[in-house]
Amino acid sequence: MKKGCPFGTHRVIEPQGVLPQPALKIDNTMDIYDNEILIDVKTLNIDSASFTQIKEEAQGDLEKIKEIMMNIVESRGKHQNPVTGSGGMLIGTVEKIGPALEGKTPLKVGDKIATLVSLSLTPLKIQEIKEIRKDIDQVDIVGKAILFESGIYAVMPDDLPENLALSVLDVAGAPAQTAKLVKPGDTVVVIGGAGKSGMLCLYEAKKRAGITGKVICLGHSEKSIERVREAGLADVYLTADATNAVEVMNKIKEVTNGEMADIVINCVNVANTEMASILAAKDDGLIYFFSMATNFTKAALGAEGVGRDTTMIVGNGYTKGHGEIALQVMRESQTLRKIYEELYA
Amino acid sequence: MKKGCPFGTHRVIEPQGVLPQPALKIDNTMDIYDNEILIDVKTLNIDSASFTQIKEEAQGDLEKIKEIMMNIVESRGKHQNPVTGSGGMLIGTVEKIGPALEGKTPLKVGDKIATLVSLSLTPLKIQEIKEIRKDIDQVDIVGKAILFESGIYAVMPDDLPENLALSVLDVAGAPAQTAKLVKPGDTVVVIGGAGKSGMLCLYEAKKRAGITGKVICLGHSEKSIERVREAGLADVYLTADATNAVEVMNKIKEVTNGEMADIVINCVNVANTEMASILAAKDDGLIYFFSMATNFTKAALGAEGVGRDTTMIVGNGYTKGHGEIALQVMRESQTLRKIYEELYA
Numbered sequence: 001m002k003k004g005c006p007f008g009t010h011r012v013i014e015p016q017g018v019l020p021q022p023a024l025k026i027d028n029t030m031d032i033y034d035n036e037i038l039i040d041v042k043t044l045n046i047d048s049a050s051f052t053q054i055k056e057e058a059q060g061d062l063e064k065i066k067e068i069m070m071n072i073v074e075s076r077g078k079h080q081n082p083v084t085g086s087g088g089m090l091i092g093t094v095e096k097i098g099p100a101l102e103g104k105t106p107l108k109v110g111d112k113i114a115t116l117v118s119l120s121l122t123p124l125k126i127q128e129i130k131e132i133r134k135d136i137d138q139v140d141i142v143g144k145a146i147l148f149e150s151g152i153y154a155v156m157p158d159d160l161p162e163n164l165a166l167s168v169l170d171v172a173g174a175p176a177q178t179a180k181l182v183k184p185g186d187t188v189v190v191i192g193g194a195g196k197s198g199m200l201c202l203y204e205a206k207k208r209a210g211i212t213g214k215v216i217c218l219g220h221s222e223k224s225i226e227r228v229r230e231a232g233l234a235d236v237y238l239t240a241d242a243t244n245a246v247e248v249m250n251k252i253k254e255v256t257n258g259e260m261a262d263i264v265i266n267c268v269n270v271a272n273t274e275m276a277s278i279l280a281a282k283d284d285g286l287i288y289f290f291s292m293a294t295n296f297t298k299a300a301l302g303a304e305g306v307g308r309d310t311t312m313i314v315g316n317g318y319t320k321g322h323g324e325i326a327l328q329v330m331r332e333s334q335t336l337r338k339i340y341e342e343l344y345a
Numbered sequence: 346m347k348k349g350c351p352f353g354t355h356r357v358i359e360p361q362g363v364l365p366q367p368a369l370k371i372d373n374t375m376d377i378y379d380n381e382i383l384i385d386v387k388t389l390n391i392d393s394a395s396f397t398q399i400k401e402e403a404q405g406d407l408e409k410i411k412e413i414m415m416n417i418v419e420s421r422g423k424h425q426n427p428v429t430g431s432g433g434m435l436i437g438t439v440e441k442i443g444p445a446l447e448g449k450t451p452l453k454v455g456d457k458i459a460t461l462v463s464l465s466l467t468p469l470k471i472q473e474i475k476e477i478r479k480d481i482d483q484v485d486i487v488g489k490a491i492l493f494e495s496g497i498y499a500v501m502p503d504d505l506p507e508n509l510a511l512s513v514l515d516v517a518g519a520p521a522q523t524a525k526l527v528k529p530g531d532t533v534v535v536i537g538g539a540g541k542s543g544m545l546c547l548y549e550a551k552k553r554a555g556i557t558g559k560v561i562c563l564g565h566s567e568k569s570i571e572r573v574r575e576a577g578l579a580d581v582y583l584t585a586d587a588t589n590a591v592e593v594m595n596k597i598k599e600v601t602n603g604e605m606a607d608i609v610i611n612c613v614n615v616a617n618t619e620m621a622s623i624l625a626a627k628d629d630g631l632i633y634f635f636s637m638a639t640n641f642t643k644a645a646l647g648a649e650g651v652g653r654d655t656t657m658i659v660g661n662g663y664t665k666g667h668g669e670i671a672l673q674v675m676r677e678s679q680t681l682r683k684i685y686e687e688l689y690a
């Protein structure tokens with residue numbers, strides 16, 4: 001059996017020397033290398049940006065969607081949308097485990113897992129597309145996929161509905177990082193606190209900051225804030241335009257008696273919110289950018305421009321145990337579970 | 346006397362509600378607000394990207410360069426190049442200090458300072474352009490400028506030549522952050538270690554990591570590495586293409602006995618080096634992106650794609666005392682001072 005690289009570089013066909021994600025084409029033959037896991041795929045969860053593009057290109061026609069998806073996998077060896085560059089995730093059952101992983105992975109043949117690495121780097125073969133659920137970006141297929149040694153995944157829980165688990169796992173990095181960062185007594189601002197990842201962050205922040213802390217939810221609309229308020233996820237609720245740095249600064253100043261936040265967590269997928277995040281934080285505060293709309297240069301030059309010594313962290317979608325931490329929230333909070341079931345599952 | 350906002354929003358003319366940097370036009374009348382500092386400007390150090398564009402537009406003609414610069418300041422109230430969006434810095438003498446700053450600022454009238462906030466947000470009035478030093482992007486003028494309360498600056502040292510001090514202050518953030526991050530015993534990789542900011546980072550890293558640490562300089566060409574090697578700035582010297590993540594990973598693996606780096610500092614102004622930085626670090630390592638060519642999404646999704654739990658920090662050009670820390674290197678190391686005088690001053 002052939003020996004593989006932990007990151008799957010052994011599967012890269014073109015161009016040579018890059019990792020599987022930036023590769024244009026990867027090898028999707030389903031004979032595993034010694035450190036790979038073979039998955040019998042049940043469902044693809046296509047990345048929302050990617051699926052929107054595919055639906056538009058197909059003008060909503062189901063057969064055309066199937067054709068586009070089959071073509072992508074045929075030409076690239078993975079489901080990476082050539083227009084958006086993005087992938088998604090998949091659910092399936094472990095079919096085979098490479099011998100080099102024995103005793104190293106807690107997985108067993110038969111385990112039902114969701115891969116948490118992007119489909120944009122996952123070798124995939126689709127035999128048949130069975131059902132397309134257009135409204136939730138899910139596609140049931142008959143097919144196989146490969147999980148690399150470095151690939152992250154979550155074992156699907158028995159006690160939570162599949163779609164609920166998936167929607168939570170999709171944003172698992174943010175609450176898990178929040179849980180790591182927030183200490184008792186901290187003042188925490190979650191920008192985009194009424195959104196899918198924002199609510200989980202609020203929950204973790206409130207749990208860690210505790211009775212001596214202060215968790216502030218900043219949202220765009222009164223309506224979405226109302227839902228969070230009813231659920232009691234924060235201590236303070238504010239509506240503001242996160243692209244208006246001065247407005248955000250003044251509102252945070254008011255509710256913190258001028259002290260500003262120890263930690264600012266940016267979960268709002270909107271451009272130009274770097275400056276509001278910086279001005280909401282204390283001079284020696286910490287800003288965690290989970291938003292993929294964050295612009296590196298705007299953050300770096302923005303902080304310098306206002307002479308702020310803040311630490312700014314690039315949101316890493318992965319941290320150890322992030323899946324478990326996020327799923328646990330759904331067990332602990334019936335209120336949040338109800339909201340997630342209504343909105344996302 | 347009118348009361349000003351610490352960030353200078355009181356000077357914004359258009360559009361309303363934004364900070365001075367993104368503003369299209371700011372008020373450059375030279376009557377100061379109560380928290381402003383008036384500077385008698387001697388020299389503008391135009392940002393290199395901006396000055397290159399201006400020189401090209403003027404086809405190298407000095408009178409045309411003057412005209413373009415005067416027009417920029419006339420229409421915007423600041424020297425923000427409308428094409429590149431960038432500014433630069435200035436040197437001048439403190440002429441007046443707003444009463445609200447008395448006892449709060451260590452500055453005195455007559456101090457010679459360099460502003461370390463960008464010219465792209467600094468109210469400026471040019472009366473006359475006296476001399477243009479095209480090869481080093483410097484322009485001597487008769488004019489005035491305003492430093493906001495939040496504006497950062499460095500008092501020019503008496504014991505170092507002005508151009509040497511300026512070239513060091515230009516990249517002061519990187520070595521100062523390095524000094525804060527590196528602990529005794531750390532293994533540190535500086536990507537782009539042979540460059541202007543990279544060499545200062547190596548110096549600080551070696552000082553902090555000490556005899557039990559290991560500082561690795563990664564450079565692109567044998568020639569630039571040779572200079573760093575002669576200066577003895579690192580413990581290990583490697584040449585590699587920083588856009589080739591796998592090559593960098595393998596080389597770092599070899600010189601660290603497979604342990605990889607505790608801290609990776611990325612100082613190379615080249616795109617697509619995020620992945621090399623991630624793979625050079627330990628799983629729980631720290632990556633400090635000082636390069637302005639860093640792409641936020643590539644860093645965030647890159648770490649997730651290889652299942653790495655690394656902390657990734659957005660390089661903040663400012664940290665307390667960064668000017669002093671960087672200038673001190675020139676006093677401590679005659680070797681480095683000589684290199685800087687030859688290459689940059």
